[in-house]
Amino acid sequence: MNLNELSILSLYSAMAVYALAFIAFSFDLAKRSAAVTSATAADDRERLAGSAHREAAETSGGTTTLTRISARIANDAVTPYGRSASLRVGVSLTVLAWLIHLMSAVLRGVAAERVPWANMYEFAMTGTLLIVSVFLIVLTRADLRFLGTFVTGMVLVLLGIAALRFYVEVAPLPPALQSAWLVIHVFVASLGTGFFALGFALSTVQLLQFRRESLLASAKSGRLRFLATLPSAATLENLAYRVTIIGFILWTFTLMAGSIWAEQAWGRYWGWDTKEVWTFIIWTLYAGYIHARATRGWRGSRSAWLSIIGFGAVMFNFGIVNVFFKGLHAYSGL
Amino acid sequence: MSRPSDHYDAPASAGIVQPRLGFVGWLRWFWRQLTNMRTALFLLLLLAIAAVPGSLVPQRSSDPNGVTQYFTDNPDLAPLLDKVQAFDVYSSAWFSAIYLLLFISLIGCVIPRTKHHYLALRAKPPRTPARLSRLAGFTTRTAPAGTDAQAAVESARRLLKTSGYRAAVFENRGETSVSAERGYLRETGNLVFHFALVGILITVGFGGGFGFSGQRVLVEGQTFVNTLLAYDSFNPGRFFNDASLKPYKLTLDDFDVVYEEKNLKAYGQPIDFTADVTITPRGEDAESSQVKVNGPARTGGTDVYLLGNGYAPTITVKDPNGVVVFTDSVPFLPQDANLTSLGVIKIPDGLAEQLGMIGFFYPTQAEAESGAFFSSFPDLQYPLLTLNVYSGDLGLDAGVPTSVYSLDIDKMTQLTGGKTDVESIELTPGDTRDLPNGLGTVSFDDAAPGAQNGDFSGSVLRFASFDIHHDPTQLWVLSFAVLALLGLLTSLFVPRRRVWVKAVTAQDGSLRLEYAGLARGEDPALESAVSDLAGRHTDLLFSSQSATPAFEQK
Numbered sequence: 105m106n107l108n109e110l111s112i113l114s115l116y117s118a119m120a121v122y123a124l125a126f127i128a129f130s131f132d133l134a135k136r137s138a139a140v141t142s143a144t145a146a147d148d149r150e151r152l153a154g155s156a157h158r159e160a161a162e163t164s165g166g167t168t169t170l171t172r173i174s175a176r177i178a179n180d181a182v183t184p185y186g187r188s189a190s191l192r193v194g195v196s197l198t199v200l201a202w203l204i205h206l207m208s209a210v211l212r213g214v215a216a217e218r219v220p221w222a223n224m225y226e227f228a229m230t231g232t233l234l235i236v237s238v239f240l241i242v243l244t245r246a247d248l249r250f251l252g253t254f255v256t257g258m259v260l261v262l263l264g265i266a267a268l269r270f271y272v273e274v275a276p277l278p279p280a281l282q283s284a285w286l287v288i289h290v291f292v293a294s295l296g297t298g299f300f301a302l303g304f305a306l307s308t309v310q311l312l313q314f315r316r317e318s319l320l321a322s323a324k325s326g327r328l329r330f331l332a333t334l335p336s337a338a339t340l341e342n343l344a345y346r347v348t349i350i351g352f353i354l355w356t357f358t359l360m361a362g363s364i365w366a367e368q369a370w371g372r373y374w375g376w377d378t379k380e381v382w383t384f385i386i387w388t389l390y391a392g393y394i395h396a397r398a399t400r401g402w403r404g405s406r407s408a409w410l411s412i413i414g415f416g417a418v419m420f421n422f423g424i425v426n427v428f429f430k431g432l433h434a435y436s437g438l
Numbered sequence: 439m440s441r442p443s444d445h446y447d448a449p450a451s452a453g454i455v456q457p458r459l460g461f462v463g464w465l466r467w468f469w470r471q472l473t474n475m476r477t478a479l480f481l482l483l484l485l486a487i488a489a490v491p492g493s494l495v496p497q498r499s500s501d502p503n504g505v506t507q508y509f510t511d512n513p514d515l516a517p518l519l520d521k522v523q524a525f526d527v528y529s530s531a532w533f534s535a536i537y538l539l540l541f542i543s544l545i546g547c548v549i550p551r552t553k554h555h556y557l558a559l560r561a562k563p564p565r566t567p568a569r570l571s572r573l574a575g576f577t578t579r580t581a582p583a584g585t586d587a588q589a590a591v592e593s594a595r596r597l598l599k600t601s602g603y604r605a606a607v608f609e610n611r612g613e614t615s616v617s618a619e620r621g622y623l624r625e626t627g628n629l630v631f632h633f634a635l636v637g638i639l640i641t642v643g644f645g646g647g648f649g650f651s652g653q654r655v656l657v658e659g660q661t662f663v664n665t666l667l668a669y670d671s672f673n674p675g676r677f678f679n680d681a682s683l684k685p686y687k688l689t690l691d692d693f694d695v696v697y698e699e700k701n702l703k704a705y706g707q708p709i710d711f712t713a714d715v716t717i718t719p720r721g722e723d724a725e726s727s728q729v730k731v732n733g734p735a736r737t738g739g740t741d742v743y744l745l746g747n748g749y750a751p752t753i754t755v756k757d758p759n760g761v762v763v764f765t766d767s768v769p770f771l772p773q774d775a776n777l778t779s780l781g782v783i784k785i786p787d788g789l790a791e792q793l794g795m796i797g798f799f800y801p802t803q804a805e806a807e808s809g810a811f812f813s814s815f816p817d818l819q820y821p822l823l824t825l826n827v828y829s830g831d832l833g834l835d836a837g838v839p840t841s842v843y844s845l846d847i848d849k850m851t852q853l854t855g856g857k858t859d860v861e862s863i864e865l866t867p868g869d870t871r872d873l874p875n876g877l878g879t880v881s882f883d884d885a886a887p888g889a890q891n892g893d894f895s896g897s898v899l900r901f902a903s904f905d906i907h908h909d910p911t912q913l914w915v916l917s918f919a920v921l922a923l924l925g926l927l928t929s930l931f932v933p934r935r936r937v938w939v940k941a942v943t944a945q946d947g948s949l950r951l952e953y954a955g956l957a958r959g960e961d962p963a964l965e966s967a968v969s970d971l972a973g974r975h976t977d978l979l980f981s982s983q984s985a986t987p988a989f990e991q992k
Contacts, residue, residue, distance in 0.1 A: 275698075381489055399479050
């Protein structure tokens with residue numbers, strides 16, 4: 105068995121473990137719903153008011169020394185949700201799957217004697233690895249474990265497509281990709297995608313949470329009951345913003361690094377190649393997202409939609425532009 | 439441009455009857471609308487949407503052949519699309535209108551903000567609010583017994599000053615306090631970012647007009663002189679002046695390609711292209727240099743890029759008397775990954791009739807079951823050239839420019855290959871064959887005649903196509919881009935915050951210290967910063983008290 109075959113085997117193993125993690129995270133969401141089920145909508149409203157009181161009391165009186173975002177999130181949820189075994193199992197399985205995934209990428213790199221991101225199969229493999237890495241790193245700073253189903257689910261789907269549709273054999277780098285910028289430009293783009301993915305997930309939950317809060321205000325109750333155990337829409341919006349601006353900076357750098365490389369390889373730093381066009385569109389959409397938060401009438405749900413559309417464009421740029429559009433970035437290997 | 443997130447536009451006022459607007463009034467109204475944040479956001483999103491069509495339809499700027507093909511494939515739709523400038527989206531009137539309005543809006547927003555920021559930089563921090571308890575991160579400490587209120591506040595001021603705050607002491611109804619603000623760099627970065635974007639737009643818009651780009655194909659051994667006539671194609675910028683071409687000579691000495699031969703799954707994939715060139719600037723010594731795919735040669739104010747390559751078989755045609763009427767290395771355009779190449783040879787003079795030949799070159803010829811030839815490997819392992827000969831009118835005499843890469847056979851008769859019963863002419867390097875109808879002979883010259891039998895590696899010359907560019911704005915654009923990135927980083931990550939420390943003397947005579955902060959913009963660490971300040975300040979008070987016993991005795 106050669107290194108590449110070992111890499112493929114690891115990738116499939118990682119997918120299996122991600123699937124188990126996905127099940128554990130889903131189980132946790134179901135348990136959250138159950139924890140909320142007993143509480144009626146009216147009860148909920150009371151608690152909402154209560155927690156607001158509590159918050160007000162905290163800020164006015166005591167000496168609050170909150171150093172971590174996580175602490176604020178825990179305070180913020182309407183229904184307190186304690187420790188959950190399935191949640192911890194989910195995180196542990198994700199870490200395990202991430203390790204196997206990492207091994208798979210490293211083996212592919214060693215087998216090819218270069219960085220493992222030079223064609224669609226490898227972009228997908230390394231990109232998803234970075235999405236999970238960003239998720240795990242952010243977990244050490246903020247409790248976003250409730251996004252586990254989203255992250256593991258998305259990674260599973262992407263890896264499935266990569267393994268079935270994008271697989272190509274190990275091949276040497278074509279001359280056009282023999283540049284230090286391959287290492288920098290593509291890596292930073294994938295890392296930025298990791299942050300955008302998390303921002304997308306947070307914005308989606310923010311919209312759901314906002315809908316739930318509006319329903320509560322008009323004395324109705326929604327279907328997704330587990331939302332009561334998650335942070336408030338306002339907190340989710342702040343978290344989404346913090347994650348997304350990091351992605352935006354990385355994307356700005358990707359665009360600039362890409363221009364420098366384009367100048368070296370193609371003789372111009374910007375030529376409206378299809379991939380350049382979409383990189384520009386994504387940059388503009390996220391710039392719009394950042395500005396929307398300072399614009400009357402655009403804060404909240406509208407800006408969340410921009411973040412969601414932005415991530416849609418990122419996925420389009422990766423999955424559709426790379427494969428189906430004609431252009432100079434023809435490195436999918438397909 | 440983004441105002442700090444604590445900024446809101448004034449709420450829309452309803453029910454105000456406005457006076458009639460004069461011309462200046464309308465101008466002012468239009469200016470207000472344009473520089474309005476919502477308009478700016480709308481234009482920004484519109485720009486994103488307007489960029490989409492350019493990726494769906496081929497563009498003249500990046501894919502001119504694609505546009506031609508599109509016109510052939512969609513004869514009804516294409517002219518309509520052309521009317522709305524869909525093939526030149528990024529220089530179209532509507533795309534330009536959007537980004538110009540956006541940038542005017544941006545400038546209209548940035549200039550007043552720069553003024554505002556300049557004033558803020560010179561102003562004292564604002565007066566301490568009456569009730570700190572309503573503010574973020576509010577916390578209290580008790581000062582060590584006997585601490586003087588003024589001294590406590592003064593030490594807080596000094597501590598804040600050394601932590602990068604601008605601080606001012608206020609006295610209000612017997613309460614002494616210090617008000618401090620930091621993170622002015624956040625707004626500075628924001629302004630720098632937006633000015634840098636304007637800088638990029640201006641340099642690209644105006645500076646780009648001074649550059650040019652040109653293409654030239656060189657066969658191994660050929661020389662190019664940097665003059666306007668020597669280019670195969672040339673695209674000057676708006677303000678380009680051909681006196682600005684610096685004369686130099688560039689010779690393609692050797693073009694070397696390495697193909698993958700070990701990994702069977704990537705067999706034949708090119709892994710290196712190297713053009714060895716000699717560059718001679720006028721009046722200077724020749725210098726050897728290399729041009730690679732990611733490594734342009736930079737000389738005489740121009741950058742020379744390697745964009746393509748292929749084979750250029752050397753073909754000689756003689757008339758029946760043995761007089762050479764044509765001899766040249768003709769670049770053949772590669773048709774597939776294994777470099778099956780297509781080329782055209784035109785012989786207008788010297789023979790009984792005008793002669794055209796369409797040639798296929800196979801670097802490693804193989805035969806499919808159908809009998810068709812193909813190339814099975816891109817390197818020269820078993821090179822073969824086949825020629826279909828046409829006679830008649832080449833269409834060159836009318837003075838209409840024609841492509842050297844295509845043959846118009848409308849007025850010509852096919853003499854070999856295809857439906858004629860005459861076999862195509864097949865040549866390996868060094869071969870000579872008779873032309874049909876006794877027109878003469880054609881030979882495929884061996885570029886390395888002395889090589890061992892069966893070694894074809896040097897038998898056919900290669901060509902390289904170079905792009906030669908001059909863009910005086912590149913460095914400016916890069917500098918502005920770096921400024922924009924730095925500005926972005928500071929504007930998003932430097933926290934702008936105000937903090938206050940107030941000393942309040944309680945009923946029992948003890949001194950209570952109050953600390954609070956206010957975020958101006960996104961500032962997740964505000965509360966921990968305030969509590970950290972409180973901790974450091976009280977530590978300072980306690981340590982200075984034990985260091986100066988005189989203080990204690992007071």
